[in-house]
Amino acid sequence: MIDLKKFEVWFITGTQDLYGEETLKQVAAHAQKVADSLNQESKIPVHVVYKPIVKTPEEIFETLQQANVTVNCIGIITWMHTFSPAKMWIRGLNILQKPLLHLHTQFNRDIPWSTIDMDFMNLNQSAHGDREFGFMVSRMRRDRKVVVGHWQDESVISEIEIWCRAAAGWNDWQGAKFARFGDNMRYVAVTDGDKVEAELKFGFSVNTYGIGDLVEIINSSSEQSIKELLTEYEDSYHIATNTPYSSIYEAAKIEIGLRKFLVDGGFKGFSDTFEDLHGMVQLPGIAVQRLMADGYGFAGEGDWKTAALVRACKVMGAGLPGGNAFMEDYTYHFDPTNSMVLGSHMLEIDASLANGKANLEVHPLGIGGKADPARLVFNVAGGNALNASLIDMGNRFRLLVNEVTAVNIENELPNLPVARVLWKPLPDMKTGCAAWIYAGGAHHTAYSQNLSTQHLLDFANIAGLEYINIGADTKITQFRNELHWNEVYYK
Numbered sequence: 262m263i264d265l266k267k268f269e270v271w272f273i274t275g276t277q278d279l280y281g282e283e284t285l286k287q288v289a290a291h292a293q294k295v296a297d298s299l300n301q302e303s304k305i306p307v308h309v310v311y312k313p314i315v316k317t318p319e320e321i322f323e324t325l326q327q328a329n330v331t332v333n334c335i336g337i338i339t340w341m342h343t344f345s346p347a348k349m350w351i352r353g354l355n356i357l358q359k360p361l362l363h364l365h366t367q368f369n370r371d372i373p374w375s376t377i378d379m380d381f382m383n384l385n386q387s388a389h390g391d392r393e394f395g396f397m398v399s400r401m402r403r404d405r406k407v408v409v410g411h412w413q414d415e416s417v418i419s420e421i422e423i424w425c426r427a428a429a430g431w432n433d434w435q436g437a438k439f440a441r442f443g444d445n446m447r448y449v450a451v452t453d454g455d456k457v458e459a460e461l462k463f464g465f466s467v468n469t470y471g472i473g474d475l476v477e478i479i480n481s482s483s484e485q486s487i488k489e490l491l492t493e494y495e496d497s498y499h500i501a502t503n504t505p506y507s508s509i510y511e512a513a514k515i516e517i518g519l520r521k522f523l524v525d526g527g528f529k530g531f532s533d534t535f536e537d538l539h540g541m542v543q544l545p546g547i548a549v550q551r552l553m554a555d556g557y558g559f560a561g562e563g564d565w566k567t568a569a570l571v572r573a574c575k576v577m578g579a580g581l582p583g584g585n586a587f588m589e590d591y592t593y594h595f596d597p598t599n600s601m602v603l604g605s606h607m608l609e610i611d612a613s614l615a616n617g618k619a620n621l622e623v624h625p626l627g628i629g630g631k632a633d634p635a636r637l638v639f640n641v642a643g644g645n646a647l648n649a650s651l652i653d654m655g656n657r658f659r660l661l662v663n664e665v666t667a668v669n670i671e672n673e674l675p676n677l678p679v680a681r682v683l684w685k686p687l688p689d690m691k692t693g694c695a696a697w698i699y700a701g702g703a704h705h706t707a708y709s710q711n712l713s714t715q716h717l718l719d720f721a722n723i724a725g726l727e728y729i730n731i732g733a734d735t736k737i738t739q740f741r742n743e744l745h746w747n748e749v750y751y752k
Contacts, residue, residue, distance in 0.1 A: 263556045263579040265306040265429050270336045270362075271328055272296035274314045275321070275345030275394060284384055288342045289314050291368040295340070295412050304422045306580055307335065307429065314342075318349040325353040336360035336428040338421070341390030342368065343383070347397035354401055360428040360723045361405040362421065363398065365391045370411045404722050420715075427719035430573040434724075437465035437529045437572070439558065439565050440522070442472055443537030446562035451703040454566055454653030462658065463724060465529075467565040470522075476540035479518030487513050494547075498621040498637060505633070508543065508623040512635035515541070516548035523557065530558025530568040535607075535629035544629045546608035546636035547621065550680075553586055553611035560587050560705050561609055566651040567705040570660075574649070574707045577720065583710030584613030588648060588682070590704050593690075600690035601668060601683045604648075604708065608636040610680035614710060616642035616669075624678040641682035643669040648684075648706040649717055650697075651726075657751050660721045661702045662714055663693055663731040682708070687733045696731045696740050727751065 274292035276285060296311035315321045328334050336359050367387040398405055406424045410417040445453045456467045490513040494500065500509070523531060535544055553559050556579075558572025567587060574585035587609055594601040607626060612619045619639040626634055646667045652659045665684040674681065686693025714730055721728035727747060731740070 263576055265426070265576075265579050266308065268333050268335045268429055268432065269308040269310045270338055270425060270428065271310050271312050271324075271334055272299070272338050272340070273312050273324055275339065275341040275350070275390070276314050276316055276343045277345055277349075278316050280343060280383055284343070285314065285316070287384055291342060292340070295366070295368065298412065299338075299418070299421065302418050302422075304418055305425055306422065307425050309338070310334075315345075318352055321350055321353040322356070325357045329356065329358045334359060335432040336362065336425070338362045338364050339394065340364045340366060341387055341394045343386050344390040345394060347393045350394065350397055351401070354398065354403060357403075360424075360431060361398070361403065362424050363391065363395060363405050363407045364412065364417075364421070365395075365407060365409045366412045366417070368412075370413070404725070406719055406722065423713070423715050424719050426577040426579075427716055427723055429579075430577040430720050431723045433529065433576040434569065434573060435464040437569070438527055439465060439467045439568055439572075440526065440528045440531040441467055441469045441563055441565055442475055442531060442533040444469060444534065444563055446534050446536060449562060451652065451701070452560070452562055452564035452566070452705060456565065458653075459566070459569075459658070463569070465569055467569075472537055472539050472541065475518065475522055478522050479515055479541070482514045482517040482521075486517050490517060494621055498619050500621045504621065505623050508633055509621065509635050511542045511632070512545075512547050515543070515545050516551060519545060519548050520552060523552070528557075530572040532560050532563050532565050532568045534561070534563045538629055538631055541631065543632045543634040544608060544626060546634040549609040550612050550637050553609070554584075554613045559609060559611075561589075561606060562705075564703075564705050566653065567703065567707060570649060570651045570707045573720065574709050574712060577716050578709060578711040581711040583644075584611060585707060585709045585712065586611030586614050588706045588708035590648075590706070594683070595690075601685055602665075602690075602694075603681060603683055604641075605677075605679050605681045607679065608634055610641075610682075612637045612639060612680070614641045614680070614682065614708070615639035619680075622678050636678070637680060638678050639680050640670045641667060641680070643667045643683075644710065646684060646708060646710050647712065647714065647717070648708055650703045650706050652701050652703060654701065654727070654751075657727055659701070659727040659729060660717060660724075661697065661700050661729045661731070662717050663687065663697055663702075664714060664733065665693075667710075687731065688735050692735055692737055693731055695737055696735055699737075699741055700729050700731075700744060
């Protein structure tokens with residue numbers, strides 16, 4: 262399971278020696294109180310760690326250098342309580358390798374009208390101290406998150422929480438390994454991409470492993486472990502009495518072997534393809550669904566980019582109600598008064614999205630040429646959600662996000678034994694689909710029930726991704742202009 266509480270962000274407060282020892286003691290006490298308060302907020306999923314106030318270029322450099330090499334530090338929050346001359350920050354910011362959030366706040370919420378004097382002004386001068394720091398970060402062309410408001414405001418806490426989750430998703434990519442069983446689906450363009458450039462830019466690696474290596478591990482699964490997993494299936498899902506035992510047995514065997522391969526190799530996600538199943542009895546169905554539910558990233562047909570994005574979404578959404586899963590736009594309902602997309606895949610939609618207890622079923626699959634695979638069948642509940650696509654545009658990677666409204670499925674689907682979800686793209690079907698196509702969005706996505714566009718925007722900014730959003734206010738003419746402007750920017 263994904264546990265974000267093992268991570269921390271450092272709270273670093275800037276000041277200088279100009280104001281005297283007594284003022285510096287007050288700065289340190291205020292900074293400690295702010296950091297401790299944020300750390301105690303239940304919404305913030307990581308530890309917020311107070312660091313001693315920094316007053317000199319040497320202290321700043323040493324603190325940021327330590328942040329770089331501290332494994333469980335996933336980012337820093339800076340605040341200029343007083344005026345911290347920003348040339349002091351140049352060396353430190355030059356070496357900083359962790360995400361940065363600039364908290365533009367002050368210790369007191371209100372001006373103490375009847376008692377305010379110059380001593381108070383000298384102590385509480387974030388209003389221009391943070392602007393000095395902000396100039397230097399902008400001058401150095403460094404991206405960061407700026408949050409404005411009093412540190413006890415709910416909106417400020419929510420913005421910090423969202424950024425912490427995005428920083429955790431980025432941290433998880435650093436050194437991550439994704440396994441590709443087989444290659445890309447033949448002749449398909451959007452699921453492929455530059456794996457070398459991705460490793461340079463994002464920090465995760467993608468390498469191919471032969472199906473034979475996986476099959477060898479699958480075939481070594483013990484009878485005892487298979488029986489234990491079959492019992493778990495019986496306890497967790499509805500299984501019809503006429504379900505072929507041999508098919509579920511093979512599915513359990515595949516899950517055990519696939520899980521062992523991923524655990525032993527230290528992988529955080531994987532992809533496979535139905536065009537390369539040599540030695541496997543059936544295409545992995547329930548195995549993939551359950552591994553995703555446990556936090557692994559996945560996408561079909563060799564789509565390593567979506568597998569990595571699904572993993573990042575699972576990390577960002579850890580502990581929140583709802584799920585994140587691999588998804589595909591499959592077919593349309595073009596009723597002019599009620600247009601919708603039916604999202605699904607052959608087998609591999611994560612049951613963390615399920616509206617109720619899933620059914621474990623075995624049915625023929627008219628692709629792949631293997632035995633009938635076992636899979637979990639369920640409907641996904643309605644509600645606000647989003648689809649996100651990571652695309653290789655040649656000279657950069659683009660993160661495309663469409664806000665959608667999922668709709669409860671009211672029709673019976675007796676002949677469609679797969680997981681399925683209905684949604685309405687925002688702002689409407691025609692605009693949402695056209696904008697997605699203009700932007701080059703893939704047919705594979707990460708579907709999220711618990712992340713907002715702000716999570717993915719913060720993540721994109723940390724990762725240096727081009728971010729494109731399709732939402733309630735999208736107009737095609739303006740949207741196409743944004744794409745054209747971005748071409749100039751990234752040229």
